[in-house]
Amino acid sequence: MLKNCFYEGMTEAGCDEAGRGCLAGSVFAAAVILPPGYHNELLNDSKQLSEKSRYALREVIQKEAVAWAVGIVTPEEIDKVNILNASILAMHRALDQLKVRPEAVIVDGNRFKPYRDIPYSTIVKGDGKYLSIAAASILAKTYRDDYMRQLDAEYPQYDWKGNKGYPTKKHREAIKTHGATPYHRRTFNLLGDTQLSLVFKEE
Structure with missing residues (x-):
């Protein structure tokens, strides 16, 4: 109790x-x-x-x-x-x-x-x-x-309504395929390896 x-x-x-x-x-x-x-x-x-x-x-x-x-x-x-x-x-x-x-x-x-x-x-x-x-x-x-369900409506390919932003396999595969969004944390290891610089598109 x-x-x-x-x-x-x-x-x-x-x-x-x-x-x-x-x-x-x-x-x-x-x-x-x-x-x-x-x-x-x-x-x-x-x-x-x-x-x-x-x-x-x-x-x-x-x-x-x-x-x-x-x-x-x-x-x-x-x-x-x-x-x-x-x-x-x-x-x-x-x-x-x-x-x-x-x-x-x-x-x-x-x-x-x-x-x-x-x-x-x-x-x-x-x-x-x-x-x-x-x-x-x-x-x-x-x-x-x-909040993550609201973001999922904007970026459905990352399955945020399901994973809530946690590093699931599907989430990381979507980052590899589509790149990172403005909502991704740039200082985090997004791909589960050292390729941080590859997932952010030119601004």
């Missing part, structure tokens, strides 16, 4: 990101503050849930959370600051948008940078341990999936 909070007696925001390992698209992150003593036995790490369950839980989270927000960092920004810094920046942007100021932050994973002067803790596999991080993982995942 997932725990309610890490910092007892404090208004705590859970944070998680989605899309860090993708070849294309923005990285998304969410921040969620749940009510004190909140319980929902269906909440879990988004990767452990079906797509239908994730979207159903998104509605519940948005209705029942004290506050929630989603932050986005674009492919251009990812290439400038690297994906780790971009993931943290997306979390900071989500925290910036919360309508309630958190007194503490808990983050999935083992890397974060201080947010203002608020205490924080990084928790490996936190999305499977704490409700607010699990809720954040669901929001980040579903909003990013919606």
